[in-house]
Amino acid sequence: MTERQPFIAGNWKMNLDHLEAIQLVQQVTYHLEPEDYRASEIAVIPPFTALRSIQTLIEGDRLPITLGAQDCHWEDSGAYTGAISVPMLAKLKVSYVLCGHSERRTLFGDDDETVRAKLDAVLRGGLTPILCVGETLEQREVGAAETVVAGQLRAGLNGLTLGEAASVVVAYEPVWAIGTGRTASPQDADAMCAFARKTVAEIAGDATAEGMRIQYGGSVKPGNVVDLMSREDIDGALVGGASLDADDFAIICRHHRL
Ligand code: PGA
Numbered sequence: 385m386t387e388r389q390p391f392i393a394g395n396w397k398m399n400l401d402h403l404e405a406i407q408l409v410q411q412v413t414y415h416l417e418p419e420d421y422r423a424s425e426i427a428v429i430p431p432f433t434a435l436r437s438i439q440t441l442i443e444g445d446r447l448p449i450t451l452g453a454q455d456c457h458w459e460d461s462g463a464y465t466g467a468i469s470v471p472m473l474a475k476l477k478v479s480y481v482l483c484g485h486s487e488r489r490t491l492f493g494d495d496d497e498t499v500r501a502k503l504d505a506v507l508r509g510g511l512t513p514i515l516c517v518g519e520t521l522e523q524r525e526v527g528a529a530e531t532v533v534a535g536q537l538r539a540g541l542n543g544l545t546l547g548e549a550a551s552v553v554v555a556y557e558p559v560w561a562i563g564t565g566r567t568a569s570p571q572d573a574d575a576m577c578a579f580a581r582k583t584v585a586e587i588a589g590d591a592t593a594e595g596m597r598i599q600y601g602g603s604v605k606p607g608n609v610v611d612l613m614s615r616e617d618i619d620g621a622l623v624g625g626a627s628l629d630a631d632d633f634a635i636i637c638r639h640h641r642l
Pocket of ligand 1: 557561563564565601603622623624625626
């Protein structure tokens with residue numbers, strides 16, 4: 385069986401100015417030991433306005449954490465007022481870009497086609513997309529969870545080269561569990577991540593699926609992280625609310641020694 389390194393990422397959403405951002409990263413990393421960074425890759429995904437400050441902090445203090453962005457535009461440059469392109473993010477040493485977070489899909493109208501265009505832009509720029517997929521409560525209740533997730537995965541991954549597909553990170557985030565305090569049970573979360581892996585195998589082959597890092601997201605907290613992370617097909621966590629609390633996020637990052 386392929387060893388997949390656990391991957392914990394904190395998605396801060398539209399929270400924290402650049403000064404608060406620096407403080408949070410300093411507080412979190414104060415609680416972490418080299419063994420924690422060896423056990424898991426740890427990333428923070430601040431708002432655009434804090435990226436430069438966090439990049440400087442990471443470089444200055446040689447922090448072994450990686451940097452992500454919450455969104456990007458699908459073009460590399462042009463007349464797109466207010467938008468941020470992948471080459472701009474690359475210059476800030478951003479490694480990851482969220483593509484298709486459910487808040488982008490529902491609040492900003494990012495459909496599968498837009499998500500795919502952004503994912504292609506991220507790959508073109510040499511960065512790693514975190515493709516977010518997940519069903520709403522209504523979709524789950526009518527038994528459509530798997531169909532929805534498979535559709536989002538196909539829209540995001542169909543036609544990529546094997547090398548491109550292998551580099552993508554998938555985050556399974558049931559929409560009804562995001563920011564609600566309602567977590568999918570670890571069994572359900574694992575079953576859906578296993579289903580996502582099976583779908584990736586159909587799209588891009590067994591080896592790609594076996595090596596792919598699949599995160600779970602949706603109300604991950606210190607109290608449920610160990611159970612979630614112990615599951616076979618859950619390779620990491622995309623953490624929203626709890627990543628804004630230094631103590632909570634540090635505990636989540638230290639899950640391997642709890
Ligand atoms: P949450 O958010 O942990 O606050 O539920 C997760 C996410 O949206 O990535």
